[in-house]
Amino acid sequence: MASDDFASANSPLASPWTGFGGSFGNLRSTSGGCRNVAGSDADAGAYYSSSSAQSSQVDYVSGSTDGGPALNMGVGPDGYVDSAYNGTEVFTFRVDDGSVSAELGHATGVYVATQAVRLRRSGNNLITSLAGVDTLTVTDATYTGGSPGVLCYSGDFIVDNWTDGAAGAFSLTIGQLSYALSLQAVTLKADRPLTIAQLSYALTLQSVSMIAGPTLQAGQISYALSLQDVSAKADRTLPIGQLSYALSLQAVTTTGPATTFSLSPEQISYALSLADSLADYEMSAAQISYALTLQDVALICGRKVTNDQLSYALSLQSVGLFRGAALQIDQISYALNLQTLGFVYVGSFTLACEKIDYALNLQQVALLSSANRGEIFHTLPLNWWTK
Amino acid sequence: MTVRIYLMPTILADNGRHLNMKRAKYRTLLSNSSVIHYGPEPYCMVLSDVDTTQHSAVMANADVRAAPADLDTTIASGAPLNTIVNTLEAASIPAQWVVAGMSFRTFVRRLAGIFIVTQGVSGKKFRLLQAALDDPLNTLSANAHSALLDIATAQQLSTTGITGSTTLRSALTTLCAQFATRPLFYGGVSL
Numbered sequence: 001m002a003s004d005d006f007a008s009a010n011s012p013l014a015s016p017w018t019g020f021g022g023s024f025g026n027l028r029s030t031s032g033g034c035r036n037v038a039g040s041d042a043d044a045g046a047y048y049s050s051s052s053a054q055s056s057q058v059d060y061v062s063g064s065t066d067g068g069p070a071l072n073m074g075v076g077p078d079g080y081v082d083s084a085y086n087g088t089e090v091f092t093f094r095v096d097d098g099s100v101s102a103e104l105g106h107a108t109g110v111y112v113a114t115q116a117v118r119l120r121r122s123g124n125n126l127i128t129s130l131a132g133v134d135t136l137t138v139t140d141a142t143y144t145g146g147s148p149g150v151l152c153y154s155g156d157f158i159v160d161n162w163t164d165g166a167a168g169a170f171s172l173t174i175g176q177l178s179y180a181l182s183l184q185a186v187t188l189k190a191d192r193p194l195t196i197a198q199l200s201y202a203l204t205l206q207s208v209s210m211i212a213g214p215t216l217q218a219g220q221i222s223y224a225l226s227l228q229d230v231s232a233k234a235d236r237t238l239p240i241g242q243l244s245y246a247l248s249l250q251a252v253t254t255t256g257p258a259t260t261f262s263l264s265p266e267q268i269s270y271a272l273s274l275a276d277s278l279a280d281y282e283m284s285a286a287q288i289s290y291a292l293t294l295q296d297v298a299l300i301c302g303r304k305v306t307n308d309q310l311s312y313a314l315s316l317q318s319v320g321l322f323r324g325a326a327l328q329i330d331q332i333s334y335a336l337n338l339q340t341l342g343f344v345y346v347g348s349f350t351l352a353c354e355k356i357d358y359a360l361n362l363q364q365v366a367l368l369s370s371a372n373r374g375e376i377f378h379t380l381p382l383n384w385w386t387k
Numbered sequence: 388m389t390v391r392i393y394l395m396p397t398i399l400a401d402n403g404r405h406l407n408m409k410r411a412k413y414r415t416l417l418s419n420s421s422v423i424h425y426g427p428e429p430y431c432m433v434l435s436d437v438d439t440t441q442h443s444a445v446m447a448n449a450d451v452r453a454a455p456a457d458l459d460t461t462i463a464s465g466a467p468l469n470t471i472v473n474t475l476e477a478a479s480i481p482a483q484w485v486v487a488g489m490s491f492r493t494f495v496r497r498l499a500g501i502f503i504v505t506q507g508v509s510g511k512k513f514r515l516l517q518a519a520l521d522d523p524l525n526t527l528s529a530n531a532h533s534a535l536l537d538i539a540t541a542q543q544l545s546t547t548g549i550t551g552s553t554t555l556r557s558a559l560t561t562l563c564a565q566f567a568t569r570p571l572f573y574g575g576v577s578l
Contacts, residue, residue, distance in 0.1 A: 066404065078510070085404045093405070103402070103410035105421040105574070124503055124542075125572055137575040138421045141503055142510030144541065153404075 002051040002148075003163040006034045016050035020070075020077040020149070022098030027152055033061045033160035040155035041066070043100070045081065047073035047149030053164035056148030057118035060111040063156035068111075069119040070095075071126065074146035080104070081151040082119045082128050084111050092119070092126055092138045105138035119148075120165070390576055391442055392454040392495055393433045394474070397424065413451060416444045421574030426505035427514050430478045432498065434574035458492035458578060481520050481556040484564065493567045495578055500542075500566030501559050507538035518555050525551035 004017075006029035013034070019026040025044035026037045036044035047070060056069035068082030068090075076097050084090045090109040094102040104126065111117055115131040121144065128136040148164045396412045411422050417435040424431045437445070445451055452474050462468055464487035471494075475482035480501060485494060508515050513531035518524075524532050532551070535558070539546050544562045553561075571578040 083404075093408070099407075100405045101408055102424055103405075103408055103414065103422065104424075105419075106414070107419040123572065127575075134575065136419075136421070137573075139423045139499070139503065139573050141507050141538075141541070 001163060001165065002048050002053065003161070004034075004048070005161055006030070006032075012037065013046050016048055017046045017149075018049040018147075020045040020047065020073060020079075020095075020098075020151075021075070022077050024077060024098070027150060030158060033158040034058075034150060034152070034162065035063075035158045036067075036152040036155065038155060041153060042155070043151075043153055045070055045073070045077075045149055045151040047079070047147040048162075048164065049147050051147050051164045052145065053148050054121035055118065055165040056120070056150070057116050057163050057165055058150055058159035059114060059116050059161040061158040061160050062113060063158050064154035065111045065157060066153040067151045067157040067159070068117050069162075070149040070151045071119045071121060072143040072146040073149045074143070078143050079146050079149075080119065080126055080140070080143070082117060083151065083153065084109065085153070090117075090128055090130065090136055092128055092136060094140060094142060096142075104140050105136055107136040109135045116161075117159075118165070388436045388438055389442070389456045390574070391435055391437050391456060392458075392578075393435070393445060393451055394453075394478075394498075395431065395433060395445075395448075395451045397429050397431050413445050413448060417441060423499055423502045423573070424506050425478075425480065425502045426509040426516070428479060428505070428516055430480065432495075432502055434576075436574075454491045454495055458490065458495060460491050462487055462489050462491065462494065464488075479516055479520060481559050483556065484560045492578060496566045496569060496571045497563045499571055499573065500563030503566075504535070504538050504542065504544075504559065504562055507541065508534045511537065515555060515559075520556040520559075521554050523552045523554055524549070524558055527555075 002016075004013075006013075008014075008029045009031055010028060012026055012028045017027070020043075023043060025042050027034050027044055027046045028037045036042060038044065054071065056071050058069055064085075065087060066083050066085035068084065070079055070081045073079035073095070077095055078097065079095050081093050081095060081100065082090060083093065088108065088110060089106045090111075091106045092104045093100045094104055096102065107128075109128075109130050112131065116129075118129045118132075120127050120129075124139050124141045126138050126140060127134050150159060150162055152159070393411075393413075397409050398412045399407045399409055402408060402410070409424065411417075411420060411431050411433045414420050414422070414433070417433070417437060418441065419435055421434045422431050435441070442453070446453060452471075462471060462485065468485065468487050471485050472482040475485070475498075480498070484497065505515050508531070511534035513528070513534045515527070515531070515535065517531065518526045524535070527535075536546055536549075539549075539562055542562075544565050546562070549558045549561055
């Protein structure tokens with residue numbers, strides 16, 4: 001992790017600090033922080049050239065608040081800066097060729113002495129947080145490289161305790177979260193685990209490690225896990241430890257190029273429920289002890305649901321499998337219930353049940369091409385079967 | 388308060404601190420904003436959490452268009468579709484991909500994709516619309532063409548089928564169609 005507490009009194013910031021260049025002046029340390037060299041209102045800034053972290057954070061100390069963290073700064077100078085120049089709102093600006101040339105967004109907020117102001121990148125988004133609370137999110141991917149730094153325009157604007165937050169083992173650890181965890185646009189890199197020891201009612205994630213900027217976005221996790229826009233590539237794993245009652249995923253692996261990864265829960269103790277989900281992936285459940293319930297789920301673009309073994313029940317309602325999808329169940333011990341299930345695109349899907357010991361119930365199931373059946377030992381009630 | 392998405396012009400303005408800074412034309416009517424610029428072109432998308440008074444104030448301007456609050460609303464054929472297509476084309480934004488029945492959620496995602504790609508090329512110091520939308524890519528400089536492909540790669544977009552003879556309109560459409568199934572995290576909300 002790169003950081004600087006600006007301990008050297010009244011001296012220009014030394015390498016690896018590098019001035020923005022162009023018409024920007026430099027910064028200097030001062031007693032208890034960092035400020036612009038001029039000591040009067042003037043564009044001034046520096047970036048920490050040895051860091052390529054996608055985060056920049058300072059503690060606001062005092063002064064007029066025209067300044068803040070900078071990100072993706074490089075030759076031009078190009079990049080992004082935060083400012084609360086009017087004292088009531090925070091802004092994110094883009095710097096193009098040495099000019100603060102575009103306003104990307106604004107939100108109500110003020111800098112508070114001793115509290116952190118952070119600008120970080122997550123995918124195409126730049127997120128400003130005040131005292132740990134995300135306050136402004138803007139979307140811009142004009143510059144994604146460069147280094148984090150600091151902008152000080154106001155002559156009396158002083159900040160301290162700069163950090164890029166990119167620890168070699170940066171971690172987010174939550175000892176206990178009683179009810180729910182909501183993650184949006186979280187970027188997890190290889191050396192940054194997200195560890196949650198216990199989440200009593202919704203979800204437990206342990207040692208999540210996703211590499212090179214995928215987005216894990218779960219709008220709400222209480223009894224379902226929703227993954228959207230996950231761009232996970234080979235060798236990137238999402239291990240999830242234990243979820244006692246609703247969903248337990250272990251050693252879930254997301255593999256393949258951007259839109260063809262798989263979700264593979266090795267063991268689900270009680271239930272996996274997906275409702276109103278749009279899943280552009282392959283889901284393979286090696287073992288589900290009690291129930292897999294999918295409602296209003298769309299699996300698109302050549303994906304499939306594969307259950308090697310399902311001990312008790314698989315219930316699918318209002319599920320659409322599109323374009324070359326396959327529903328493949330090697331073994332189901334007790335019941336398979338399918339209602340309002342649509343397989344679309346003739347000739348490209350498969351419903352393959354190798355063995356069902358007790359019951360297969362199909363209602364309002366439309367199969368537009370061939371269905372492959374294996375052995376069904378006891379009953380096979382079919383209602384509104386269309387083939 | 389309701390999250391709204393607007394398409395509006397950008398202006399160069401002096402905000403008292405920065406001179407000739409590009410910003411959304413009616414940003415000052417909004418208490419918050421998240422702007423996606425269309426590269427160097429004078430248009431942008433704005434997401435804002437607005438009340439009815441703010442929304443009415445913004446929509447009182449003839450050069451602003453808004454997506455419905457419910458993005459799952461679909462684009463109706465006839466006049467509504469024509470208005471959207473004509474608005475985009477008048478702003479030099481390719482619009483032949485907009486069809487009746489498309490949800491505004493898909494529309495917004497794809498439009499944002501066009502803006503993000505175009506803005507990304509701008510960051511490499513090239514202007515895509517140095518060529519007309521119906522010009523082939525090989526009328527762009529080789530470096531500009533390369534910049535477009537670089538941005539596509541950075542955004543994990545497939546460039547299959549895009550060649551030098553592909554029109555800029557078609558290339559942007561092909562690339563940005565791939566945003567249709569990507570939830571758009573924009574302005575702190577997922578669209």
